[in-house]
Amino acid sequence: MTPMDTPDAGADLDRSSRLRRDQVDGDAVDAASRRLQPWLLGLLGVLMVVFSAPPLVNVVRGWPNKDYGLWYQVGAALRQGYDIYPDPTSGRLFPFMYPPSAAALLGYVSFVGESGTIALLTLAHSIAWLGAILLSVRLATGGKASGRNPLLYVVPSLCIVALIHNSYMLGQPNMALLTLLLAAFYCLQKGRDGWAGALVATSAAIKAFPILALGYFIYRRKWRASAATVAALAAWLLIVPLPFRTPSQAVRDVKVWTGGMLFTYNSQGIAQRPFRSYSYKNQSIMALAHRFLRDVPADGEAVLSRRTNNFRKERAQMGLHADGSIDLTTILTAPARPANLDKLFEGAADDLKKAWRVNVASLDFRTVTLVTLSAMLGLSLFVVVAMPPARRRTARTDALEFALITLLIVMFSPLSFNYAFVWLIYPITVALNEVLEHPAPAGRRRTLQRAWLATILLIPALAIPMPLYAQAWGNLFVPALLLVLSLGWTLLRVSRTEIDQHGETSLQRHAKPHAAGASALLPQAD
DSSP states (O other), X not given: OOGGGSHHHHHHHXXXXXXXXXXXXXHHHHHHHHHHHHHHHHHHHHHHHHHHHHHHHHHHHTOOOHHHHHHHHHHHHHHTTXXXXXXGGGXXXXXXXXXXXXXXXXXXXXXXXXXXXXXXXXXXXXXHHHHHHHHHHHHHTTTOSSOOOTHXXXXXXXXXXXXXXXXXXXXXXXXXXXXHHHHHHHHHHTTOHHHHHHHHHHHHHHSSGGGGHHHHHHHTTXXXXXXXXXXXXXXXXXXTTTTTSOHHHHXXXXXXXXXXXXXXXXXXXXXXXXXXXXXXXXXSHHHHHHHHHSOOOTTHHHHHHHHHTTOHHHHHHTTBOTTSOBOHHHHHHSOSSOTTGGGGGTTHHHHHHHSOOOOSOOOOHHHHHHHHHHHHHHHHHXXXXXXXXXXXXXXXXXXXXXXXXXXXXXXXXXXXXXGXXXXXXXXXXXXXXXXXXXXXXXXHHHHHHHHHHHHHHHGGGGGTTSHHHHHHTTTTHHHHHHHHHHHHHHHHHHHHHTOOTTSOOHHHHHHTTSTTGGGGSOOOOO
């Protein structure tokens, strides 16, 4: 038998042939991506301009402008000395649900007037979108300076472009929150833990839910980052508002906001939005659990809205105009209980009973709460098991780990309306990079890998043919959950297969010949 006749030789030739075919296929994809790059990047620029135009046009023409109008009014009201958060004894809902630090930021911005405020906010949104894209690609690829596929910069955004458009139209800051979180992850990799904590605190100062990242810092024993988060957030809440509020008023705002937002959870809803917080618009794990397992309306807010639309005079007394705009000063100064308020809700209970539902069970509130907490604990334990010890971390495992933390934060936030899922940009970038740079072996496994990713990317589109029911059943939560499971499994596998028999990571092995070998390891716990 000749050497060529041995089984091992035949296997080597077969592997070599497959490698050559994969290389040819990869070169073809890279060439096509390079040709597409200017067109794709140009498309992003056009979308930023197009999405920014409606809010600017609305303010020029004096039309209702979604939350943009509220943001300016909050800043102006704060400068005029109003209490943004109504006293709990008044029974009134908060017109502004964000932390006092966010109100203070709007107070500074509002000095440039309504048009200037909206222009700055739309510009900040575009900058944040660009920052989220660049940081997502950098983290997903491990910081490679070359070989980045141009598709990584565009495809994740296009997959959720409707959500990005919504965030522009509504004036929601979730894209900026994502950029701040990704910048914090980048700082962690560079060993700048203090900056990482300050960035997470800034994100939480704008909208509270990113504070969940503090749990990740504590688990990873990032004590400097944890301390910086707490200290910076305290400064945002108690010091930044001082040009507009006295120290006692600043403390009062924090207490009232905390009681109304963080510690309000009952059978009717979460925080300051009863009925709406359990509606199809909210795709947090808490809202989905209550919609599926309790006999609650899938859109109770719409039921109440249809009833109150017939009471325009009473609504006007509450600062709610017929065109959908609001008068914040009227809301803040109106009597605690306007005349004829009871008329607005006469018979509402019967209407709510007739509203459409998607529940598959009718459990009580306490049982659903326990089920929700158990599910959250289960997902958290799955991620903890998947995350490698500090000594085994590599750039690739970090990319996967950060994606899992990003997903859990947005899924666990009690109020995760559709625009919150612009956070999928980063996990989708990681998943796409895995398919492009670490494809499964050619054949059935690769086909399944691509089909799995395509399924995740296409599920959000179910909202096109059936917008209400698709959202009620979690057309954004489900892809996020599937990404947690698939990326978690990948992280579990990668964190073990990338360790050689000596217990060294690939980064350690490649760094050994160089004097700077130790720096190739990612920063260890403090």
